[in-house]
Every structure is written in structure tokens, then in C-alpha cells.
Amino acid sequence: MSDKNGSSIVNVGDYVVIQRQKYSKLHKITKKCKVSLGKDQVELDIVVGKPVWTTYKMEIKSKKLFKLVECDCAESLAEQLIRDVSSGMDNRNIYDDGNSQLLSKDEIVGLRDSGLSGPEIVGHLIGNSKTFHNKTEYAQEKYLLKKEKKYFEYVTIRRPTLRLVTQIMFKQDPAKIMWLRMDTISQITTMVGIHSHGTYLLYDSGCLGLPAASMLNYIGENGHVINIHPGTLPQKEAIQAMNFSESHLSRMMTVNIHKLLCNVHGDTSNKCQESNSVGDLSKLAHFSDENLPKVDENHGSVTSEERAKICQNGRKCSDDQSTGEEVDNKKRKLEDGGTNLAKRPRWELEMDRAACLLRTRKADGLVVVAREHPVNIVTSLLPLVAASRPVVVYSAVREPLLDLYMHLKSRGDVVGLRLTETWLRMHQVLPDRTHPDMLMDGGGGYLLVGTAVEGRRC
Incomplete structure (x- = not known):
């Protein structure tokens, strides 16, 4: 727009x-x-x-x-039609016998096919009703509001916002977004402490891109979101629906979790290549922070110009990051008619950008929204998170987070662990008719929150 x-x-x-x-x-x-x-x-x-x-x-x-x-x-149907209609004192003499409407179903369908407007159709229904004029004013308004849902003639075009996109996706099929409600997403972004110039890791394994859209919505010019996924392609429905500009989308790097960890750790062994199978997260445990390159913990002092030099064109790291052997291999590939850097796929360029960025600075927070068991995922990504930074894990059920809670307790490098359940109840707010909704969602999932520290790692 x-x-x-x-x-x-x-x-x-x-x-x-x-x-x-x-x-x-x-x-x-x-x-x-x-x-x-x-x-x-x-x-x-x-x-x-x-x-x-x-x-x-x-x-x-x-x-x-x-x-x-x-x-x-x-214009509201109820406001148009109830002005000159008389009403009764109570509904005690009104019985629902199914014969109060004189028009048949075929006649009502014929009214709409004839081109009559919504108020005209409802006016015919009122005129052919035996009981409408005997109902109380409140009962008449309730009847008209029910008809208004079917015959309402006005639509409004709105700009997509994070709240609207979340509510629409939740109403369509909450299972597709792991029952993520707007209140749960707001808690995730609050607990991870997201700010405009930070760098954040996000693991999303199937929520239509909703967590990525929510985090990208708060990222500024110097911020980055590394969107990690387990498969070949990530889900981007929510990201596309937000109408982000190209410059804003460039702040997000979409990478496969196996390839990212292999690239950051510099592991080119067969063991790493075997763990690249799509959807197989059980082999992530062999990644540790023993061989992880040391980075400056004071990463807040790294400017955007310095970062651009470090990750120029999304491919080359600084001279002290690249070994002579890597440079020789690149030259040999080009001399042998290998892949041209300009023709490399976009996912590979984003992979190099993300790996170079994580070699330079650790992430300011980690968010995991996983359909799989999160223990191996969190264990593999924790070494990429800076000390004193938040870790937030979401799951639709409680048991995987309990296992992760005990695992992180034994590691000793995540403190302040809290397991909470998100709960929300909507209320109807009307004059003299304010009360909680009779129907509500069963639950909004569970959150495990902690703070990464430098400590013993098993």
C-alpha cells in the first residue's frame, strides 16, 4: 500500500x-x-x-x-426499521410454533433474487410476521441484528494489521497456527524484549509465518530477524499479508536450521551432511558451542557500516573470518566453471548473511515455536544467544515444555525459568448487558521463559 x-x-x-x-x-x-x-x-x-x-x-x-x-x-438495519415499529410489554404470550412467518422459504429466496435490498427484504419479513409487533423492544432489536448478519449490505476495506491477521487466521483454522492467539503473540514479543535494532533468532515449524510477521513488525532499520525453519521452504502467508516493503523484508533472513548450524560451526563433515535431512531434528544434539567462533560480547558497539563490511553482498566475511583454504576453494570453483556468485539462489545468500552476522555478534533473544519436541532445537540454538538475553519457547501442550524445563535446569546456562499458561476470556460490553462470553477458547498454549547466562553446559 x-x-x-x-x-x-x-x-x-x-x-x-x-x-x-x-x-x-x-x-x-x-x-x-x-x-x-x-x-x-x-x-x-x-x-x-x-x-x-x-x-x-x-x-x-x-x-x-x-x-x-x-x-x-x-447504516444499521436495526436502526432503519425499528424507528416506527410498535413493541409489546413482554413476551409471555409468544410461542415458537414455527408458523409465525407467513412467507415460505422459496418466497424469501425469490425476494432476494428479484433484486430487493436488505432493508426491503427484512421489511417484508416484519410485515408478514404474526409475533414481531408483540415482542419487546429488546427482542425486536435482537431479531433485527440476527437478520442483519445475513442481509448486511456494506463492506469496509481495511489495512492488514498484526491483530487482524492473527484473528482471521485463528478463526479460520487455529490448528494451522498452533492455537496462537493475539494475546499469546503479544506475550512472546514482550518476554523476548524485542527492540528495533536487535538481532533475534526465531525457530518456526509451521504457523503460517505468524511469529515471523509479529517480530518483523517491530524490527527497525538496523535490526535483524533470523527466521529458522526445519524444511525446504518456510511458511510466509502472514508475512505476505502484512504488505511489508522490500527494504523491510531485507531485515529478515530465512535459513534452514541444519545448514545454518553447519555454516556457523564450520562443520563440513559427513555427520553434519547426514543431519541435513528435512524434518529430522533428532541429530541436532551433536552441535555444541565448543568450536563456535568467539565473538565480541559487546556487540552493541558494532555499527551498521561495520556489519556491512563483515557481510558484504551476503557472501564474504572479514579477512580474519575466512581461511586461506576457503578462498582457494572459491577460486577453484570459479576457475572450473562452478556456480557464479551472481546466480546463487536467494536462500544461499541469506544463509551466508545469517552465518556472518552470528559470527560477528550473538543474538539478543531466542524464540522457539515448534511442533516438534523442543529440547534438541533449544540446545542447538542456545550457544548463538548472548548472555543475559531472554529465551522464549511456545508449545500448544505442556508436557514438552516440562521436559525442556528439566533439561535446562540440569544444564545451568538458563536461569529464571518460568512455565506459564496463557488464558483469555472475552466479555460482551453493552449497556446493562455486560457479561463474559458464554463460549470461549479452551486455551492459548504454554510459554517457557528464561534468561541465558554463561554457565556450566552439559
Whole structure:
């Protein structure tokens, strides 16, 4: 989304949030695109070039196909129809016998197919109801709000935010994001102490890129997020939905965990190559910090210019980091017609950038959101975390974190361990009708938080 005169403009290729009353949907804008809202198809051509937070009215174009017309505001069905309607004193004489509505189902469907608007259809329903005028004002409003969910004619185009993206993905399928709610993500970013110029390690094994999007959202110009994944390609749905610019996306390096550890440790043995199998995390235990290059613990003094010299073009480290043998091997590959540096794949360039960065400075925090058992993962990545820096591990269930808790206790290099459960209950807040929601989520997962220190490592 580009800014024009201080307002965000919707362009082709951008992701937007389409809000229809309380229903929200994430959608990518394309040329001549349509979106499904329930059983209705809506054309979105008009939103291109218009600012976000613009409200549109759905006007029927053909059967179940609507076009959008820009309008000033959305009008509530209940406010339009309840003004001149009389109401009863109580509902004691009203019985739900199924015969209170005189219109049949086919007749109601025919009203909509004929091109009538939502208020007109609901007006016919009210006029053909035997009991509506005898209901109390509160019962009438409740009935109209229920009908409004089905016949609401207004949509609002919104800019995707971290809260909206998280809520939409959670409502669609919470299992795909490991039941990560917005309150859990806020706790993770708070506990890891994320700041704009820090360097953070993130291990994500299947949450649609939601943890990476949340951390990248807070990273500034001199900050970095090293997004570590176990497979061949990471999940990036949430990252793409946030409409980050190319310069902002360049602050994140996406690497495979096996290749990163081999690169940082300088291990080219067969044992390391064997552990590169996708999804096999049981062989990570052989990585330790014994052969890890020593870095300056006062990494806050490293400027962006110095870091650029260290990791120039995402490939070359400083002269004291590269051995003569490595330089000879590179020259030999080029002389033998090997891979040209300019044609190297992007993942390999990001791998070298991340390895050079971790050889120069240790990370300011570690976040692990793993579907697998986290013991080997955390043990392998802990040597890359600076002392007095937070370590946060999330799991949808408690037992793996209990095992990790006992393991870190025995190591002695992580202190202040706390295992907590995230819990949230939503409330309805209305005049004289404020109460907790009757239905709520069973749980938001568990967090294990600690602080890395220099100590005994087993």
C-alpha cells in the first residue's frame, strides 16, 4: 500500500482485510478480482486506487453477484426499521410454533433474487410476521441484528494489521497456527524484549509465518530477524499479508536450521551432511558451542557500516573470518566453471548473511515455536544467544515444555525459568448487558521463559 496525501492507497498486489459487520476476510487484490462473502460473489475492481477505511455498499448485479458502490457510511438495519415499529410489554404470550412467518422459504429466496435490498427484504419479513409487533423492544432489536448478519449490505476495506491477521487466521483454522492467539503473540514479543535494532533468532515449524510477521513488525532499520525453519521452504502467508516493503523484508533472513548450524560451526563433515535431512531434528544434539567462533560480547558497539563490511553482498566475511583454504576453494570453483556468485539462489545468500552476522555478534533473544519436541532445537540454538538475553519457547501442550524445563535446569546456562499458561476470556460490553462470553477458547498454549547466562553446559 502506497501513501498519497497522508492516506493509504490500495494497489494491485496488496493484501486487504474485507470487513462485513463482524466478519473479516483476508484477500489479495488482483486485476478483475472477485471475493466470496458467504454465498455471495463481490467484485473488487473499484477498491483499486481508493484509500483504506473506505465503505462500500453492495448492489446486486446478477444472481449472487454484487458490485461495490462507494458511500459515506454504513447504516444499521436495526436502526432503519425499528424507528416506527410498535413493541409489546413482554413476551409471555409468544410461542415458537414455527408458523409465525407467513412467507415460505422459496418466497424469501425469490425476494432476494428479484433484486430487493436488505432493508426491503427484512421489511417484508416484519410485515408478514404474526409475533414481531408483540415482542419487546429488546427482542425486536435482537431479531433485527440476527437478520442483519445475513442481509448486511456494506463492506469496509481495511489495512492488514498484526491483530487482524492473527484473528482471521485463528478463526479460520487455529490448528494451522498452533492455537496462537493475539494475546499469546503479544506475550512472546514482550518476554523476548524485542527492540528495533536487535538481532533475534526465531525457530518456526509451521504457523503460517505468524511469529515471523509479529517480530518483523517491530524490527527497525538496523535490526535483524533470523527466521529458522526445519524444511525446504518456510511458511510466509502472514508475512505476505502484512504488505511489508522490500527494504523491510531485507531485515529478515530465512535459513534452514541444519545448514545454518553447519555454516556457523564450520562443520563440513559427513555427520553434519547426514543431519541435513528435512524434518529430522533428532541429530541436532551433536552441535555444541565448543568450536563456535568467539565473538565480541559487546556487540552493541558494532555499527551498521561495520556489519556491512563483515557481510558484504551476503557472501564474504572479514579477512580474519575466512581461511586461506576457503578462498582457494572459491577460486577453484570459479576457475572450473562452478556456480557464479551472481546466480546463487536467494536462500544461499541469506544463509551466508545469517552465518556472518552470528559470527560477528550473538543474538539478543531466542524464540522457539515448534511442533516438534523442543529440547534438541533449544540446545542447538542456545550457544548463538548472548548472555543475559531472554529465551522464549511456545508449545500448544505442556508436557514438552516440562521436559525442556528439566533439561535446562540440569544444564545451568538458563536461569529464571518460568512455565506459564496463557488464558483469555472475552466479555460482551453493552449497556446493562455486560457479561463474559458464554463460549470461549479452551486455551492459548504454554510459554517457557528464561534468561541465558554463561554457565556450566552439559
